[in-house]
Amino acid sequence: MKRVRDFRRRVAVWLWCLVLGWPGGALALDVREVRLDNGLQVVLVRENKAPVAVVQVWYRVGAVDEKNGKTGLAHMLEHMMFQGTATVPPDEFAKIIAREGGHDNASTAQDFTYYFIKLAADRVGLALRLEADRMRNLKLTEKEFTSENLVVREERRMRVESDPNTRMIEKYHRTAYGDHPYGRPVIGWMEDVSGLTLEDLEAWYRTWYAPNNAILVVVGDIDFDAVEAMAREYFAPLPALPGLRREKLPDLPPQEAPRRLEVVDKQAKLPLWVAGYPTPTLAMPDRADDVFALDLLSVILGHGSTSRLHRRVIRDLGLAVSASSSYSGTGRSWDLFSINAMPKPGVEPEALEKTIFAEVARLAEEPVPERELETAQNALIAEHVFAQDSIDRIAWIIGHSRANDLDWRMLLEEYPRRVRAVTVADLQRVAARYLRPERISIGILKP
Secondary structure, three states, X not given: OHHHHHHHHHHHHHHHHHHHOOOOOOOOOEEEEEEOOOOOEEEEEEOOOOOEEEEEEEEOOOHHHOOOOOOOHHHHHHHHOOOOEOOOOOOXXXXXXXXXXXXXXXXXXXXXXXXXXXXXXXHHHHHHHHHHHHHHOEOOOHHHHHHHHHHHHHHHHHHHHXXXXXXXXHHHHHHHHOOOHHHOOOOOOHHHHHHOOHHHHHHHHHHHOOHHHEEEEEEXXXXXXXXHHHHHHHHOOOOOOOOOOOOOOOOOOOOOOOEEEEEEOOOOOOXXXXXXXXXXXXXXXXXXXXXXXXXXXXXXXXXXXXXXXXXXXXXXXXOEEEEEEEOOOOOOOOEEEEXXXXXXXXXXXXXXXXXXXXXXXXXXXXXXXXXXXHHHHXXXXXXXXXXXXXXXXXXXXXXXXXXXXXXXXXXXXXXXXXXXXXXXXXXXXXXXXXXXXXXXXXXXXXX
16 A cells, blocks of 8 residues: 555656656746835735745844854744834734734744734735734834733743753753854743843834845745736835844854763653754755755655664664654745654664664765765755745745745755756765764763
8 A cells, every 4th residue: 555655646746747847847836026115025925726825024134143141032022013103003913913814923044034914915915014003113012012022032941941851952952063053942041031121122113123134935826917016116215224144153163072962851741852963054055965865865764664764773674763864944044954753662763863873974974875865855845835835834935034044945946957967976985084083972862
């Protein structure tokens, strides 16, 4: 039965390939891009499979732009962006969207902050008006700030301080990144969050939330002329902020020896082992080819039941209950090629670690078989193609790319060709270059 399902999936992927026109070429989207006089970038994508649309507003500011002692500002303002303007009372934003049958939310990351509204395509104008209003007209009050600051502190207690795994991962990131801004938690350190003031928030909002620091992305069953006209109507009157510029992130200092963190936590029920190697991103144009090779190495090593880690440490040796690898490559600075594993009861993390490192070393020492590379390429490309069915995902890739000054066409339209161009020699070269023992950072949680 499994062979039948696999065969059907391969046929489905092959049919999608024919329809969407790869591997010979790029995936083509119906796109209009404009830049308003105040600097706002507008990207419109027509996707008319259903009468819905998603509106996303991305700001080129995130946790890495904070200063020590003021961590958590970006995330705190994300919460306050729902607390009203002169025309929208506090807590009414989501209610207005819900009454129209839509939903909204937001997210803060290291490199960006973004807000989204998904609703019927004929209600896009409402979303644009609300987003333009809060871009420069947010009403920040001491009362709302005090209340929301308590909410954020409780969020940190629940998500971080009451979870032994998350507590360890937070310390591990500090170990891996050192003093680099990526070593700080997005939600902020509790002491910093507790010490934030309304004046801190006002300054952050007035410094970063402006049309010339934002990207508007609208994807769905839309008319280009109508949506562009509405975007101009609502956003064009907003003034640009002169001199707005992000500081360049520092480079990671050279790492000449492994870094190791071990945490013993009485609240932990199971052990956890994590490790990561600093690896480049598409923000480093001269290493773009390496990024696609690393993406494939992550699939080969630790994606799914056919990956090397699953076969070796779970199925063959029975050392772990889970093992996987992950890699992004789309940040503004060095990313981590990460490996996560949970040892089986009775298995020491160090024993599992030895086997995992042997599998990593094989990637540099032995050429990956052509068939294994092809399988990984097919998996990545199929996942990429099927993701195009989601207007949310299309908008997210475009906004995320633009927020980090990356070429979104390379990540959407050109992605299948770039993945298919990676060779066995590329995989071995990149593994030898980046996945070296002296460049690793390890975190171990023990009950």
